[in-house]
Amino acid sequence: MSMLSYIMKRILWLIPVLFLVLTLTFLLTKLMPGDPVQAMLPLNHTHAQYLQMEHMLGLDQPVIVQYFRYIADLFSGNWGESYTVNRGVPVWDLIWERFPRTIELTVFSLLIATFFGIKTGIISSKYRNKWQDTSFRGFALIGVSIPVYWLGMMLQYLFAYRLDWLPSGGFKNMKYGDPKFVTGFRLIDSLIDGKIYMAIDYFSHILLPVLCLAFIFLAGITRQTRSSMLEILQQDYIRTARAKGCKEKVVLHTHALKNALIPVVTVIGLGFGGLLGGAILTEATFTMAGMGDLVVSAIFERDIYLINGIVFFSALLIIAINLLVDVLYGVIDPRIRY
Amino acid sequence: MEKIEQQELEEPIEIRKEKRKNIITYIKFLLIPGYIMEDLAVREFEYEKTISKRKFIRRLKSILTIIGIGIILVIVSFAVFAPWISPQTLEETASFYPNPDHPNQWPYSPPSPENPLGTTHFGRDLVSIMIWGARVSLSVALLSLLISVPTGIIIGTIAAYYGGVIDSILMRIVDVIIVFPGLVFLIVIIGVFGQRLEYFILAFGLLGIGGYARLIRGSVLQARDLTYVEAARASGAGNWRIMFKHLLPNCIQPTVIAFTFAIGGIILSLAGLAFLGFNDPEQVEWGFYISQARAEMLDAPWAVFWPGFMIMMTVLGFMLTGDGLRDALDPRLRNI
Numbered sequence: 001m002s003m004l005s006y007i008m009k010r011i012l013w014l015i016p017v018l019f020l021v022l023t024l025t026f027l028l029t030k031l032m033p034g035d036p037v038q039a040m041l042p043l044n045h046t047h048a049q050y051l052q053m054e055h056m057l058g059l060d061q062p063v064i065v066q067y068f069r070y071i072a073d074l075f076s077g078n079w080g081e082s083y084t085v086n087r088g089v090p091v092w093d094l095i096w097e098r099f100p101r102t103i104e105l106t107v108f109s110l111l112i113a114t115f116f117g118i119k120t121g122i123i124s125s126k127y128r129n130k131w132q133d134t135s136f137r138g139f140a141l142i143g144v145s146i147p148v149y150w151l152g153m154m155l156q157y158l159f160a161y162r163l164d165w166l167p168s169g170g171f172k173n174m175k176y177g178d179p180k181f182v183t184g185f186r187l188i189d190s191l192i193d194g195k196i197y198m199a200i201d202y203f204s205h206i207l208l209p210v211l212c213l214a215f216i217f218l219a220g221i222t223r224q225t226r227s228s229m230l231e232i233l234q235q236d237y238i239r240t241a242r243a244k245g246c247k248e249k250v251v252l253h254t255h256a257l258k259n260a261l262i263p264v265v266t267v268i269g270l271g272f273g274g275l276l277g278g279a280i281l282t283e284a285t286f287t288m289a290g291m292g293d294l295v296v297s298a299i300f301e302r303d304i305y306l307i308n309g310i311v312f313f314s315a316l317l318i319i320a321i322n323l324l325v326d327v328l329y330g331v332i333d334p335r336i337r338y
Numbered sequence: 339m340e341k342i343e344q345q346e347l348e349e350p351i352e353i354r355k356e357k358r359k360n361i362i363t364y365i366k367f368l369l370i371p372g373y374i375m376e377d378l379a380v381r382e383f384e385y386e387k388t389i390s391k392r393k394f395i396r397r398l399k400s401i402l403t404i405i406g407i408g409i410i411l412v413i414v415s416f417a418v419f420a421p422w423i424s425p426q427t428l429e430e431t432a433s434f435y436p437n438p439d440h441p442n443q444w445p446y447s448p449p450s451p452e453n454p455l456g457t458t459h460f461g462r463d464l465v466s467i468m469i470w471g472a473r474v475s476l477s478v479a480l481l482s483l484l485i486s487v488p489t490g491i492i493i494g495t496i497a498a499y500y501g502g503v504i505d506s507i508l509m510r511i512v513d514v515i516i517v518f519p520g521l522v523f524l525i526v527i528i529g530v531f532g533q534r535l536e537y538f539i540l541a542f543g544l545l546g547i548g549g550y551a552r553l554i555r556g557s558v559l560q561a562r563d564l565t566y567v568e569a570a571r572a573s574g575a576g577n578w579r580i581m582f583k584h585l586l587p588n589c590i591q592p593t594v595i596a597f598t599f600a601i602g603g604i605i606l607s608l609a610g611l612a613f614l615g616f617n618d619p620e621q622v623e624w625g626f627y628i629s630q631a632r633a634e635m636l637d638a639p640w641a642v643f644w645p646g647f648m649i650m651m652t653v654l655g656f657m658l659t660g661d662g663l664r665d666a667l668d669p670r671l672r673n674i
Contacts, residue, residue, distance in 0.1 A: 013510070020514040125464045141661070145653035147606060149613050150628060150646030153635060159638055277521035281610050295522055296614055299529045307526065314519040322517070 002332060010326050012317050019071075021315045026070055029304045030063070036304050049069050074312055078206035080305030082298075091309035092295065099313070100184040101171060102290035105282070106275050108210045114268060120218070121225025121264075122252055125233060136222060148278050152168025152212045159208065166204055169286040173201050209282045216278065217271055224267045228260040235259075237249040261332055269325030273318050352592040381442070394666060403662025409655025416472040426466040428622070446631075446638035458641040459630050468648045470622040475652065478539055485543030487597060488551025491590075495581050497551065498558035509555070516548040524607070528616045535618045538611075542604055550593055557589035591667055598660035602653040609649045624649050 036053050043051075056061045058069055073079065079091040124136045160168035167173070171186065176198050190198035232238065233256055241251045280292030291310070298306040300319040367373050389396070398404075416423065447455040455464035497508040561567070562585070570584050611617060612625030624645040629639035657672040 016510055017513045017517055020510070021518055024518065028526050028530055032526075095435060141654060141657055142650070145602060145606070145657050146650050147609055147613075147625070147628075147646055149610070149625075150642070150649065153628070153632065153642055153646070157635060157639055157642075217673075275591065276519060280521055281613065284614060295525070299525045302529065302613070311519065311522055311526070314522060315517055318517050318519060 006330050007323075007327060010323055014323065018073035018319060019313065020246060022074065022312065023067075025308055025311045025315075029308055032302055032304065032307075033042055036083060070308070074308070076099055079309040079312075082303055082306045091305050094306065095291065095309055095313055096184070098291045098294050101186070101288065102276075102279050102283070102292060104185055104187060105206060105209055105213065105288075105290065106272070106279055108206065109217060109275060110268070110272070112210065112214040113221055116214075117218040117221030118225050118257075118264065121222045121227060122257065124222065124226040125229035126248075126252065127174060128230065133226075134325055137226070140219040140222040140226075143215050144214065144223070148212055148216060148281045149285040151215065152209065155208050155212065156286070166208055168208075169205075170289065171202065171205055172198070173205075176201060209286050209288065212282055212285075213275060213278050217275060220271055221264060224264050225260065228263045229256055232256045232260045258332065262329065265325055265328050265332065269321055272321045276314060276317070303309055351427055396618045397666035398662055400665070402658050403666075406658025406660075406662060407656050409651060410659055413472050413476065413652050413655060416469045417476045420469050420473060420607055424466040424469040426463050428470055446634050447642055448638070449640060454543070455644050456638070456640040458627055458638075459634075464641065464644045467622055467624070467627055471624045471645070471648065472652070474535070474618075474621045474623050475605045475608060475649075478535065478542065478608055478670060479601045482542035482546065482604060483597060483600060485539070486546030487550055487593070490544075490547040491554050491586070491593065493547065494551035495558055495586060495589075498555040499562060499581050499585070501562075505555075508551070512548045512551045517554075520545055521607070521610070522615055524611060525614070525616055528611070532575065533616060533618055535621060538608065538618065542607070546600060546604075549596065553592050553596055554586075554589060554639030557592060558585055561589050595664045595667065598656055598663055600657035602660070605649065605653055605656075 037050060037057060037059060040057075041049060041053055051060070058066065061069070077092065079095075081088055081090050082094055120136045120140075124133045125132050143202075150218040156168050159166045170277075172178075178194075179186065179193040179195055179198060182189050182192050186202055187199055190196075191201065229252075238251060238256055241255045242248075246255070276292070279290065280295055283290045284296060294306070295310050298310060363375060367375055398407075419505065421427070445457060445459050445461050447457045447461070453463045453465065455468075457463055458467065477506065486656060493508055493512065497505045497512075523545060524538075524541050527544075531537045558581075567580055567584060569593060570580050575584070609625035609628075612623040615626075615629065615630045617623045617626045626647045628642055631645075635642050
């Protein structure tokens with residue numbers, strides 16, 4: 001029961017945060033230059049047409065009414081229609097079409113970075129100040145300081161231009177079509193459909209972007225794991241475990257790692273927001289049509305409904321990830337469940 | 339007389355042999371890396387055992403930290419002395435048109451004696467781009483941190499010290515800032531208010547408040563119930579005095595370290611925004627040149643490589659210094 005009440009308390013705190021985020025977005029888009037009414041009308045419109053369109057869009061109401069209708073619309077699924085990126089396409093459809101691609105990119109990078117990052121962090125803390133530690137720390141420092149798009153471009157130059165091993169951008173080879181739509185995630189769909197060549201081709205396309213994102217995230221996880229493991233390894237219970245005769249591997253993985261994971265989980269949760277930002281830059285470098293690309297186009301074109309939809313969506317995502325991280329805290333460390 | 343002469347003759351030979359041994363040892367010491375002279379090593383070890391590691395400067399002596407501080411000094415000198423070091427003036431570097439006075443600077447020309455790193459679009463010299471770009475990055479980073487750090491510290495200290503309802507309200511507001519997707523928020527602010535450097539500084543400043551508030555709040559929560567606070571209250575100190583004269587100096591250490599890392603982070607974010615196209619058109623920013631040179635990357639890879647390399651080196655310097663600072667300030671590593 002305490003676990004459930006812990007989760008409920010967390011959710012209750014997050015609801016006002018969500019509303020404040022929505023209010024902030026609404027205010028920002030109200031301040032934005034550019035007139036959506038004018039953008040939807042042909043150039044030689046009359047004043048009557050302008051008023052009619054304004055009434056259709058609901059923009060002639062006072063601001064408070066607009067705000068409440070905006071909140072109601074957002075929660076009822078009507079996110080408006082984008083008027084610049086793809087004219088007339090509902091925002092929800094646009095986001096849902098592109099969101100799986102970004103999520104696949106992000107999730108793959110997260111998995112690779114977490115797996116290898118924790119391993120290198122443990123090795124770094126075990127061989128403190130020896131050559132393994134110094135080399136991993138050097139890589140981690142470079143990974144934290146390198147710009148994503150620059151790394152992507154260097155990898156593109158090396159692997160796509162010089163060596164010609166991997167394609168330089170995009171999601172798919174234009175000759176292959178799309179698999180049958182089951183989940184929207186290209187990898188799962190192509191495997192369900194039985195078209196293995198499509199899955200392999202997809203892997204080769206996303207390998208470089210995933211490597212870029214994973215390298216940077218891996219650096220952060222390695223640093224955090226190393227520092228928290230170093231702190232844990234000085235504790236008394238580790239000495240007890242070694243004195244009891246446990247193998248070093250058991251001491252490290254069973255006793256030390258479990259306690260060291262809490263700051264690492266924090267970093268992973270915080271880093272997910274950073275991964276979404278990195279996905280924006282990576283999609284710009286590798287010219288993939290994902291959600292990051294959509295964000296940049298939306299803001300360049302001042303598309304209000306699209307911006308609203310994307311900000312709401314990303315805020316929901318980050319809140320969900322934070323909730324997951326908090327729940328993971330409760331799972332890993334029973335002392336935190338108050 | 340003969341005995342004395344014999345003795346005088348024998349000594350010089352022994353002394354000569356010893357001198358020869360010493361010279362050979364010194365030459366070996368100079369030329370062979372890692373050669374250990376025992377008596378010197380013993381004396382060094384004894385000295386290291388006696389000197390105290392409590393002095394802060396001695397704890398910064400690790401080689402990586404010194405490299406980091408060196409890089410920061412180089413970048414700061416680039417920023418401060420740019421008009422004197424750089425081969426081109428700021429107008430030439432940041433202008434929109436090719437320079438008619440230098441017809442030899444073709445766009446995207448390879449490294450040559452005139453342009454040691456090559457040129458980028460419009461024939462701008464890469465060395466001057468690297469030097470002038472340091473100004474924008476450093477000024478944005480430092481000024482935005484000047485906004486976010488004091489605000490974050492004040493909010494965090496007040497929230498943690500008073501606790502209760504004030505704590506909850508302030509932390510929810512801070513959560514809003516943290517939960518809002520960062521890059522999207524920046525891009526929206528720039529899109530709304532215009533592409534000028536002041537708005538960048540403001541946006542970064544607003545975004546950074548949350549992190550420092552949380553850090554300070556954690557430290558002050560731990561230190562709030564300690565005895566010295568009670569003693570200060572008993573001697574008649576008011577709340578604000580306790581907060582800012584007694585609690586804050588003891589709780590500020592994680593913030594100092596986060597400050598150093600944040601400078602690197604802001605420089606990276608600024609370059610990322612410039613890459614996407616959200617930059618101040620009148621300023622020299624490294625990310626902008628990366629995006630411009632992307633079209634010619636296959637023919638002119640130097641135009642893409644050097645600005646990115648500069649970004650990496652700058653951020654690396656701050657990260658190295660931050661790491662060294664964190665290890666030096668760590669209370670558990672005292673008196674090693």
